[in-house]
Amino acid sequence: MTDNHSGHRINFRSRLGFGASGLGTLYRDVTEAQAAEVLDQAYEAGMRYFDSAPLYGHGLSELRLGRFLRTIDRGTVTVSTKVGRYMVPPFGERVEYGLWASPLRLKPVFDYSYAGTMRSLEQSANRLGIADFDLIYIHDVDRFTHGDAYERRFNEAIEGCYRALDDLRKAGHIKAIGVGVNESDVATRFIKACSLNAVMMAGRYTLLDRGAEADLLPEAERRGVEIVVAGVFNSGILAAGPASAAATFDYGAPPAEVVARAKAIEQICNRHGVPLQAAAIQFPFRNPFVSAAVLGMSQPERIAENLAWSHQVIPEELWREVDDLFRPSLPKAS
Template sequence: MRAGLGAYGLGTAPLAGLFAPVEEAQAERTLAAAWESGIRYFDTAPHYGSGLAEERLGRFLRGLPEGAGEAVVSTKVGRVLVPGDGEEDGFPGRTGYRRMRDYSRDGVLRSLEDSLRRTGLDRFDLVFIHDPDDHWEQAAGEAYPALAELRDQGVVGAIGAGMNQAEMLTRFVRETDVDAVLVAGRYTLLDRSAAAELLPECERRGVAVIAGGVFNSGVLAGGATYDYDAAPPEVLARAGELERICASYGVPLPAAALRFPHRHPAVTTVLIGARSPEEITQDVKLTETDLPDALWKELDHAG
């Protein structure tokens, strides 16, 4: 599972209008910038813009001269799109669809069929059970067996779970045969909770870890949001202290945030979230920044 993902991948939620709409042309240019930078792993989901992320990623990959052959694509199951108008859920500008939680076998099969149609791909390399926080019984009892069967049949390449928490992901690793987990926001400079049990368990069992949300939705990249909401004063203060430490070494805080997850041997890939070609260029440059050992020692102490 580790082969092919690369050290960095692109998360497509921002390109579907997370927090603010993104025009089609800008999304295409951003995907092109990621491809030109060498990124080949792309993560998407029906939830992102009610299918808009999948549609845009699919159009881009199909339009490549070489096709989508080099790309590694993951999507997610657990939310089925139905006609109607629902809450925006952080994605303004996309109407006509309502998200329904469904971790049943039928829901998994329907979700994957819809995702294949939206992307125009013939298979997915990796499929995650998406945010089953309050649905463990159905997710583990129905969604996981359905995905395991599809993996055994070669219909999908690998399977896993993707969440904004570490505890249930640890349970998936211990109680099922997942190939990978996507842990968002729980192994960052601000929140290292995944290091307690999840990462050691994944390392022991050979489960690939993909780290997402490494800026904690913005506060570690100069923004004022934390976990998709306004950052509380104490979080802003901690981020400010981390920024001060990085500045004392001449290092931008986002560079340390992007590089931090790779310090753990269980982490295979870090997802970059970008909504413009300029952000891609900037993030790629940040990943090449030299970070001295002394900086890490101070950041570890502050964390």
């Protein structure tokens, strides 16, 4: 076990962060001009935390973010990216591009080893055009991604990724280390196993899914680990609305019980005259250990919309009514 670094507070520079997955053409194509415009507008609107990953568009997101970073003062923003994959030419091998509409035609390779972590960071440095990193997350070490190989990948990440990042942190080349997953028990296991500064929790501490309250949030509080919330709209259902045919939950069709819960929350919001999206964005900040929420955006008009929702006045009674919906499943007070 290394020295405890969890007391180091990360300067996110803005509580709302810009999630750059959309710049990698998640779900839909995004032109170079559109990517540049949305980044400029986010910065002009006061967003100062930008998060990307090699996976997003198979390197395209980092390339586009890097182009933007070269137009501003690097010292005015916090930048995070992730390790666990690097990109290689497919050399004729068929590549599954999944949710990416128009990514770079590169093949992602999972590698949580020490050398693989360094290779991933070298590639990210080249795409982003920066020599220092504010925060690096170990990415997607979870059952959803790895299935039966999860246990092996977890051990590899502790012995490889974490050791490499800790060496870089000690040398001052990166300021903070985190883990980015969408399973709260996995994130909890990580913060018990090594000295992390932050966890990016995707989809498990939201208006609709509060699973992280049972394990991650109490442990993070004990250890002084900051929480960054991602997926505040649970991949779409809280943005489009539960009645929308386009609504998705965890990147797939929402289960009936999830739709029912989302409709009940929407009814509460409607009674109080609060947009569902505003409640979704503001919900995580009810917990003092949530330092930032990252919102994925690829359309310029979404910037002002999301910022307006983040400032919407929400009455305490709305939160109490939402809490009552979850009461049977919330952890009991000790």
